[in-house]
Structure formats: structure tokens, C-alpha cells
Amino acid sequence: MYLAKILITLRKSILDPQGKAVRHALQSLKLSGIEEVRIGKFIEIKISSKNKKEAEKIAEEACKKLLANPVMENYTFSIEELPA
Amino acid sequence: MKSSVVKFGIVVFPGSNCDYDCFYVLKKILKQEVRFLWHKHSSIEDVDVIVLPGGFSYGDYLRCGAIARFSPIMKSVIEFAGKGGTVLGICNGFQILCESGLLPGALLRNKSLKFICDYVNIRVENNKTIYTSAYKQGEVLKIPIAHGDGNYFADDDTIKMLEDNGQVLFRYCEPDGRVTPNANPNGAVNNIAGIINESGSIMGMMPHPERASDAVLRHTDGRRLFESIINERLLKCLET
Numbered sequence: 001m002y003l004a005k006i007l008i009t010l011r012k013s014i015l016d017p018q019g020k021a022v023r024h025a026l027q028s029l030k031l032s033g034i035e036e037v038r039i040g041k042f043i044e045i046k047i048s049s050k051n052k053k054e055a056e057k058i059a060e061e062a063c064k065k066l067l068a069n070p071v072m073e074n075y076t077f078s079i080e081e082l083p084a
Numbered sequence: 085m086k087s088s089v090v091k092f093g094i095v096v097f098p099g100s101n102c103d104y105d106c107f108y109v110l111k112k113i114l115k116q117e118v119r120f121l122w123h124k125h126s127s128i129e130d131v132d133v134i135v136l137p138g139g140f141s142y143g144d145y146l147r148c149g150a151i152a153r154f155s156p157i158m159k160s161v162i163e164f165a166g167k168g169g170t171v172l173g174i175c176n177g178f179q180i181l182c183e184s185g186l187l188p189g190a191l192l193r194n195k196s197l198k199f200i201c202d203y204v205n206i207r208v209e210n211n212k213t214i215y216t217s218a219y220k221q222g223e224v225l226k227i228p229i230a231h232g233d234g235n236y237f238a239d240d241d242t243i244k245m246l247e248d249n250g251q252v253l254f255r256y257c258e259p260d261g262r263v264t265p266n267a268n269p270n271g272a273v274n275n276i277a278g279i280i281n282e283s284g285s286i287m288g289m290m291p292h293p294e295r296a297s298d299a300v301l302r303h304t305d306g307r308r309l310f311e312s313i314i315n316e317r318l319l320k321c322l323e324t
Binding site: 013014015017018021066067069071072 | 147151190
């Protein structure tokens with residue numbers, strides 16, 4: 001069994017009003033040095049497959065076909081093997 | 085198709101909530117033949133026009149329209165669209181069309197982060213389509229919007245293509261027709277409220293014409309959108 005940890009982020013060119021609102025809230029906490037906040041999604045998927053390479057292929061396809069929309073989002077993921 | 089009426093199919097997803105509004109306008113006001121198409125069915129039967137109604141299909145989970153796009157009925161809708169079939173997406177329906185790749189671009193979160201339910205003014209940018217032929221070019225319509233994710237976005241090349249080809253059908257504007265940042269409710273690029281595909285058969289828009297079609301509700305600017313579709317279909321029928 002493998003665990004895919006998928007990170008979906010808004011593309012750089014896309015404004016992130018949610019991140020901006022959170023940045024304002026953080027700044028109002030008087031936390032110093034906060035300059036930018038971008039909000040994305042984190043998705044975990046358990047995949048049973050023959051090997052890591054195949055799990056990677058499946059995660060890649062899941063991202064491409066459904067989890068991320070290339071018009072506005074980028075994705076990255078890592079795959080780790082779960083103890084049996 | 086009988087010569088006097090058009091057969092509309094309204095797709096019903098779990099979470100659709102404007103399906104009955106569309107049904108009411110098309111059936112009771114415009115006297116057309118209308119049926120619901122359940123999202124789990126794989127056939128669109130013999131309808132002439134498909135409407136993807138507004139709502140919150142699949143709870144807007146993941147992204148608005150992202151999951152609806154993979155429901156069984158959408159396979160037939162995409163096939164129908166591919167053959168030049170007439171497909172209208174309103175609000176969530178527009179989001180589904182973008183997620184399906186039937187229309188370019190995407191609908192992002194409103195710039196204000198607020199869900200906006202209000203009347204807006206939109207200007208008819210191109211009346212030479214099957215969706216807008218009953219309007220005058222440049223006419224200003226008063227039609228409600230109700231969305232949290234209506235901020236139309238596409239990359240610069242796509243926007244240029246849409247603009248150059250006259251694929252932008254509606255733009256948010258002031259009551260006098262001026263297109264200003266102030267009249268833009270959600271941050272959409274170039275105040276875009278509705279677009280059509282290159283061949284002119286698939287249209288998506290954020291405002292709700294079905295909510296402005298019954299005189300009881302005082303505003304009827306949306307009705308001519310449906311009348312345009314009906315007239316164009318019937319004309320086409322007479323020609324062939």
C-alpha cells in the first residue's frame with residue numbers, strides 16, 4: 001500500500017483573495033514579517049499497487065484528470081510506502 | 085422534432101437547484117417540451133437542446149463543477165456537444181462546461197470572497213448567435229446573479245481569442261451600458277459574464293436568465309434568451 005500526498009496550489013498568475021484575507025488577519029495578530037499567504041489544497045490518497053512507480057502513475061493521472069484544474073492550479077505529490 | 089416545439093433536456097445533478105426554474109420557464113411560459121435528465125442515466129434521449137442548470141452540484145466539492153463533469157450523463161452530453169448539439173450552461177452549468185473542457189477558462193472564487201445574490205446589468209456583446217438573436221446588439225439586460233465562484237478567468241491568449249472571435253456574449257456593465265470595474269461583481273476578466281464556443285453551439289453564463297423570465301417577478305429580460313434558442317431551432321427545422 002502506498003500513500004500519495006498531493007499538494008495543489010493556485011498558479012502564480014492567479015489572485016488568491018482567500019490568502020489575502022488570511023494575510024490581513026495574520027498581520028492584525030501583530031505577527032511580524034508576514035508578507036504573503038497563498039492557500040491551496042492537501043489531499044491524501046491510499047493506493048494499492050504493485051510498486052511505487054505504478055502508484056506514481058495513478059496519482060499523476062488522478063491529478064491530471066480531476067484533482068487539479070490546469071487553468072488555475074499546479075500540483076505536486078510525493079509517494080510513500082505504508083507498512084503492511 | 086415536431087415542427088412547433090423544441091425538446092429541452094434539463095440535467096439534474098445532486099445539488100442542482102435551478103432545474104425546476106428552467107423547467108417552469110420552458111414548459112409553462114414558453115410551452116416547449118421539457119424533460120429532466122437524471123445525472124446517473126447515460127442517455128440524453130432525443131432532446132434538441134440540453135440545459136445544465138444552476139445549483140451546487142455535488143456540494144461544490146473539490147471545485148465547482150469538477151465532480152459533476154464525471155457523472156454518467158456528462159459522457160453523452162459531451163458527445164452531443166461534440167456533434168454540434170446545443171448546450172446551455174447557467175451558473176453552475178457554466179462551471180461544469182468549463183470543467184468539462186467544452187468551454188475554455190475557469191470560474192474562480194469571487195474577488196470579494198462573498199457570495200453575491202443581486203441584480204446586475206449585462207450588455208449583449210454579440211447578437212448573432214442562437215442564444216442572443218432576439219436581443220439588440222449592445223442592449224443592456226437586467227438579470228440576477230447568485231454565485232460565489234463567478235470570476236471568469238482564462239490565460240491571455242484565450243481571452244484574446246474569445247474577444248477577437250466575438251465569443252464574449254455578455255459583459256457586466258452599468259445601467260447605461262458602460263463597462264466599468266465598478267460594474268464587475270466578481271472580478272471576471274474584461275467583465276465577462278457569458279461566453280460561447282467557437283462554433284457557436286455551446287454557451288455558458290453566470291447570470292440566471294430563468295430567474296428573469298416570468299412577468300410576476302417583474303423582470304423578463306432573460307426570456308428572450310430562451311426564445312432565441314427556440315426560434316433558431318424552429319428556423320433550422322424549416323430549412324431542412
